[in-house]
Amino acid sequence: MHRLQGIAVSPGICICEALVIENDKGVRIPQRFITADGVQDEIDFCQEAFHKVADEIAQNRDTITKQLGKQYGAIFSAHLQMVGDPELKKKVEHFIRDKRYSAAYAVSRAMRQFAKVFEGLDDAYLAERVQDIFDIESRLLNKLLGTKFEYLSSLNQEAVVFAHNLTPSETANLDRGHVRGFVTEVGGLGGHTSIIAEALQIPAVVAAGHFLEKVQSGDTVIVDGNSGQVYLCPDEETLAQYETLLEEEKSRASELELLSDLPAETLDGTNIELRANIEFPEELTCCLENGAQGVGLYRTEFLYLTRSTEPDEEAHYQAYAQVAEAFGNQPVTIRTLDMGADKINTSFEDLEESNPFLGVRSIRLSLRDLPPFRTQIRAILRASVKGNLQVMFPLISTLREFRQAKMIVADIMEDLEEEGIPFNRDIPIGIMVEVPSAVIMLDRFVKEVDFISIGTNDLIQYTMAVDRTNKEVADLYQPSNPAVLRLIESSIVHANAGGILSTLCGQMSGSPAYTMLLLGLGLRSFSVAPASIPEIKKTCRQVTIKQCQTIAKKVMTLEGTGEINSYLREQYRKVTEVAEET
Ligand code: PEP
Ligand code: MG
Numbered sequence: 001m002h003r004l005q006g007i008a009v010s011p012g013i014c015i016c017e018a019l020v021i022e023n024d025k026g027v028r029i030p031q032r033f034i035t036a037d038g039v040q041d042e043i044d045f046c047q048e049a050f051h052k053v054a055d056e057i058a059q060n061r062d063t064i065t066k067q068l069g070k071q072y073g074a075i076f077s078a079h080l081q082m083v084g085d086p087e088l089k090k091k092v093e094h095f096i097r098d099k100r101y102s103a104a105y106a107v108s109r110a111m112r113q114f115a116k117v118f119e120g121l122d123d124a125y126l127a128e129r130v131q132d133i134f135d136i137e138s139r140l141l142n143k144l145l146g147t148k149f150e151y152l153s154s155l156n157q158e159a160v161v162f163a164h165n166l167t168p169s170e171t172a173n174l175d176r177g178h179v180r181g182f183v184t185e186v187g188g189l190g191g192h193t194s195i196i197a198e199a200l201q202i203p204a205v206v207a208a209g210h211f212l213e214k215v216q217s218g219d220t221v222i223v224d225g226n227s228g229q230v231y232l233c234p235d236e237e238t239l240a241q242y243e244t245l246l247e248e249e250k251s252r253a254s255e256l257e258l259l260s261d262l263p264a265e266t267l268d269g270t271n272i273e274l275r276a277n278i279e280f281p282e283e284l285t286c287c288l289e290n291g292a293q294g295v296g297l298y299r300t301e302f303l304y305l306t307r308s309t310e311p312d313e314e315a316h317y318q319a320y321a322q323v324a325e326a327f328g329n330q331p332v333t334i335r336t337l338d339m340g341a342d343k344i345n346t347s348f349e350d351l352e353e354s355n356p357f358l359g360v361r362s363i364r365l366s367l368r369d370l371p372p373f374r375t376q377i378r379a380i381l382r383a384s385v386k387g388n389l390q391v392m393f394p395l396i397s398t399l400r401e402f403r404q405a406k407m408i409v410a411d412i413m414e415d416l417e418e419e420g421i422p423f424n425r426d427i428p429i430g431i432m433v434e435v436p437s438a439v440i441m442l443d444r445f446v447k448e449v450d451f452i453s454i455g456t457n458d459l460i461q462y463t464m465a466v467d468r469t470n471k472e473v474a475d476l477y478q479p480s481n482p483a484v485l486r487l488i489e490s491s492i493v494h495a496n497a498g499g500i501l502s503t504l505c506g507q508m509s510g511s512p513a514y515t516m517l518l519l520g521l522g523l524r525s526f527s528v529a530p531a532s533i534p535e536i537k538k539t540c541r542q543v544t545i546k547q548c549q550t551i552a553k554k555v556m557t558l559e560g561t562g563e564i565n566s567y568l569r570e571q572y573r574k575v576t577e578v579a580e581e582t
Pocket of ligand 2: 394455
């Protein structure tokens with residue numbers, strides 16, 4: 001058994017088989033099984049691949065020998081020997097015949113076993129020959145699977161994906177019916193890959209260190225998305241322990257289900273608004289089941305992830321109209337495109353930026369590349385008559401940006417009016433507060449915006465100067481850092497003074513450990529992943545505002561994140577214990 005410790009980014013536990021993606025080599029090997037009557041065909045298919053690869057290598061050998069001489073051609077002779085090795089073929093045949101593995105999986109499994117033997121040898125030269133094995137494996141898989149191994153979107157059995165890294169689009173396109181969790185070697189707490197895992201409601205752990213050599217597709221694994229622990233080939237005792245935890249999780253989930261129709265009201269009767277963060281319209285069901293009071297953040301850039309071409313006005317319109325209709329009078333906040341940095345890169349001007357997080361991302365990109373922005377605003381305005389839509393601009397760092405963006409909205413309103421297309425002229429327009437400059441200038445902003453939403457994922461990143469996806473500085477990515485808390489407090493105070501609503505939609509709003517603190521700082525509206533709504537509601541229903549204010553007051557006197565976290569954990573534990581006793 002191997003135990004890995006990473007960063008827990010999406011809660012839950014799963015015990016399942018691993019599916020290892022070696023995306024640094026571009027090779028993805030799904031574990032597939034074949035039926036008994038398919039065995040011979042699979043073996044024939046495999047032999048054909050071996051023949052083709054051998055021919056290919058022989059050709060390479062001849063060409064290189066002619067061009068560079070015999071000594072270079074000899075490299076390929078060694079490869080040729082490996083492909084022709086009867087032991088290798090026997091092993092592959094055994095996997096297909098006796099284990100019923102698909103040809104591709106059998107090849108990959110056999111090659112990995114050979115590679116392990118080489119790696120284990122105390123001989124640097126031979127250990128390096130592992131690369132030759134990978135090279136041959138890759139050639140064989142190319143013949144068996146074609147050059148594109150895009151199997152992740154259609155798996156035929158449940159699996160936990162293990163990869164060095166997953167891009168947001170790879171994550172978004174995972175086969176939702178079968179992927180039960182994922183674990184990556186790199187990544188950070190606030191990356192978008194994590195956000196999608198939450199949306200898919202699967203446990204996920206990132207920054208788990210080097211593990212690709214330790215895990216193989218088909219191994220049993222445990223992913224604990226609550227603690228960030230991952231077990232490869234767990235022993236009996238660990239398995240039994242996690243099976244019990246899994247049962248407990250299930251009964252906690254059914255307990256929370258009972259809350260879905262109850263209001264998110266504190267013990268002293270203060271009403272708290274709980275909205276949902278969504279990325280895909282498919283999350284609507286989960287929002288409604290969990291009693292979301294509208295959508296506080298619709299991350300529309302994810303519309304780009306699940307298609308190969310840019311969404312047109314109609315595609316935007318359909319997506320927004322569907323969500324607006326589903327929520328009726330409840331507000332649905334459409335955030336305009338937040339592209340760039342670790343999200344989807346557009347080909348706009350083919351920008352080469354050394355610091356994309358500080359570059360042309362988000363509203364900055366929208367204001368430079370107007371056509372897609374205008375298309376989106378038109379679609380939002382058209383859909384605004386279908387429900388209670390609001391528009392929100394991301395990453396606003398100056399008043400000028402907000403005014404420019406608002407002018408574009410006004411301009412499109414004129415167009416629609418001329419064309420006789422109905423829309424809501426009074427559609428509320430707000431901003432994400434996720435850059436310190438916006439917090440500092442908030443007393444001015446509140447005179448012009450209809451609402452704000454505090455985006456702590458970025459606010460932490462820009463306050464602490466920590467790339468939210470970088471595992472090396474993940475310890476500095478601190479939601480409860482006093483500097484971050486002061487900015488949150490200041491945002492809420494300014495919004496209240498300006499008579500506008502402030503919502504908090506960063507990941508920290510979905511963590512019950514922070515709920516009391518945020519309530520105490522004056523927050524009355526939370527926007528969280530739909531699956532987190534019941535837990536936050538439960539916490540709200542167990543506390544009084546006065547109690548939360550006392551907690552917040554104390555926290556704001558503390559100087560270190562560690563102290564703050566232990567104090568908050570302690571307070572949360574007390575509240576849950578009292579609630580369980582009553
Ligand atoms: C945030 O920055 O807190 C936020 C909610 O936006 P995103 O995570 O999409 O950048
Ligand atoms: Mg953000």
